[in-house]
Amino acid sequence: MMAAQAFGSDRPKGILIDLAGVLHTGNTPIPRSLAALHYLRRAKIPLRFLTNTTRSPRTSIVRMLAGMGFDVEESEIITAVHATxxxxxxRGLHPHWLVHPDVRDEVGPDATEPNVVLLGDAGPHFSFEAMNTAFRLLMRGLPLIAMARNRYFQEADGLTLDMGAYVTALEYSAGVQATIIGKPAPAFFAAALADMNAAAEDALMIGDDLRDDVQGAQAAGIRAILVRTGKYRPQDETAPGERPALIADDFAAAVSAILGDSSLRLPTT
Amino acid sequence: MMAAQAFGSDRPKGILIDLAGVLHTGNTPIPRSLAALHYLRRAKIPLRFLTNTTRSPRTSIVRMLAGMGFDVEESEIITAVHATxxxxxxRGLHPHWLVHPDVRDEVGPDATEPNVVLLGDAGPHFSFEAMNTAFRLLMRGLPLIAMARNRYFQEADGLTLDMGAYVTALEYSAGVQATIIGKPAPAFFAAALADMNAAAEDALMIGDDLRDDVQGAQAAGIRAILVRTGKYRPQDETAPGERPALIADDFAAAVSAILGDSSLRLPTT
Structure with missing residues (x-):
């Protein structure tokens, strides 16, 4: 890794790690990521795992990670659902929720007299009827808040449409602009930093999404590494906007660069 | 009507009329529109009815209009489905169609090896699965063509989300820009004019949609009247962009202004 020294002499005091596309794809660990997380744990750097996934509650995410062998505490996971x-x-808001049934327990019931429309990634539950109900509330003047506006995510069988499509759909037809809670909102990164008592300039973000992970973190003053896994595409390396501090082949290569430690002896495949 | 003279001395040689929101709302004629169309017919000006409705085939539209008492020939109706x-x-295209089942007969089956994704207003059939299938084809590099990109339309029980929401959703997530076939595409207006041998400067458009009917026609060089029915909203009168040639309370008031004829004796309610 040519950039190993860049981080070796300036070890971060807190690391923010995206989950899907960085540690795993679907229910499969990305090669070397299990070993890399193990090595990173030994460096005793506080870690927080930041996810815009809004289809699953935090308990399911911990269970899914454990099932793949990742040892992550629930308290280390910062989700857009929780932040929402x-x-x-x-703010004492009374939302009409358009969310996946799996997170209904986490967000609570719909208000009888809602004063805000709140979107999560309903996935297969983004029915026309649900969308039209949300649209009509927006046309009555309710504001729109969205947990995220990601374009797509990597699933085992290919890229899948993410909730940003539906946020944009409602913005277009109702003529409104959504407030975003998750990445790349600066407040989301700030909450994660506060949770581990790290200053932005001492922290580091690792993600596979150039816009929401990397450039989002950088806009919040945090250095960021883009990994070439998950939803990464070669055109990300020449896309407009601020460049990542480093582009690493995968999470293991990012960890190796951060620790600046050639004795990592990470498996090479 | 203060602007009656403006049209009275310069009677159009062809009139383009939007359907939903101008002649009717749902299955109910807008007051005075039946009588107004009757008077307009007597003036022997060629008429074409332009609709971006892409949930119904032309035969159903004629039947629906006849059921309300409107005498309109199938050959006078120009639909975005037909133009598509x-x-x-x-162009010899091989589309993957995301359309309402009711227009499937009109558009034909999906190509086995599609080279374009083609969107109509699938309405309740805009399922997540259908959207994700279209998204994945777009990510493979297929271009996107949409029959229309209307934001919403007026139904009997309120404003309803139109297909523009879903066009915009796919554009956002796949990073593409759709080609639009229906209003406000200049080619759509041009085809309607050619069909009645009228030049743009001799024609007139009547619609309830400021952007797609009025400003769309004006961009094609056609004078246009905005009616205060259907999806019209008071803020349309101060919205950005070119002003309508006239804003009329309803279709009857528009006809009265066009014919410049105080002897119309249209019913006043």
Missing amino acids: RQHVQA | RQHVQA
């Missing part, structure tokens, strides 16, 4: 619930509670 | 079929045939 905090946002709603702090 | 002509576009596809002229």
Whole structure:
């Protein structure tokens, strides 16, 4: 890794790690990522795992990661769903939720007299009827808040349409602009940093999404590494906007660069 | 009507009329529109009815209009579905269709090896699965053609999400830009004018959609009247872009202004 020294002499005091596309694809660990996380743990750097996945509650995410062999605590996972619930509670909002049934317990029931439309990734539950109900509330003047606006994510059988499509659909037809809670919102990164007492300039983000992970973190003052796994595409290396601090082949290569440690003896395949 | 003279001395040689929101709402004629169309027919000005509705074939539209008492020939109706079929045939395209089942007979089956994704207003059939299938084809590099990109339309029970939401959704996630066939595409207006041998400067458009009917026609060099029925909203009168040649309370008021004829004796309610 040509950039190993860049991080070796300036070891971060907190690392933010995206999950899907960085550690795993679907239910399969990305090669070398299990060993790399193990080595990173030994360096005793605080870690937080940031995900815009809004189809699953935090408990399911921990269970899914454990099933693949990743040892991650629930308290280390920062989800857009959790951040949304905090946002709603702090402001006393009464949402109409358009969300996946699996996170319904985490967000609570719909308000009888809603004053905001709140979108998660309903996935297969983005029915026309659900969309039209949300649209009509927006046309009555309710504001739109979205947990994320990701374009797509990597599934085992290919790229899949993410909730950003539906956020954009409602924005277009209702003539509104959504407030985004998850990545790349600066407040989302700031909450994760606060949770591990790290300053932005001492932290580092690792992600496979140039816009939401890398450039989002950089806009919040955090250095960021783009990995060439998950939804990464070669054109990301020449896309407009700020360049990543480093582009690494995968999570293991990123960890190796961060620790600047050639004795990592990570398996090479 | 203060602007009656503006049209009275310069009677159009062809009139393009939007359907939903101008002549009717759902299955109910808009007050005075039946009588107004009757008077307009007596003036022997060629008429064409332009609709971006892509949930119904032309035969159903004629039947629906007849059921309300409107005497309109199938050959007078120009639909975005019909224009799309002509576009596809002229270019020898092999579409994957995401359309309402009711227009499947009109567009034909999906190509086994599609080279274009073609969207109509699938309405309740805009399922996540159908959208994700279209998304994946777009990510393989297929271009996107949409019959229309209307934001919403007026139904009996309120405004309803139109296909523009789903066009925009796919554009966002796949990073593509759709080609639009129906209003406000200049080619769509041009085809309607050619069909009645009228030049743009001699024609007139009547619609309830400021952007797609009025400003679309004006961009094609056609004068246009906005009616205060259907999806019209008061803010349309101060919206950006070119102003309508006239804003009329309804279709009857528009006809009265066009014919400049105070002897119309249209019913006033």
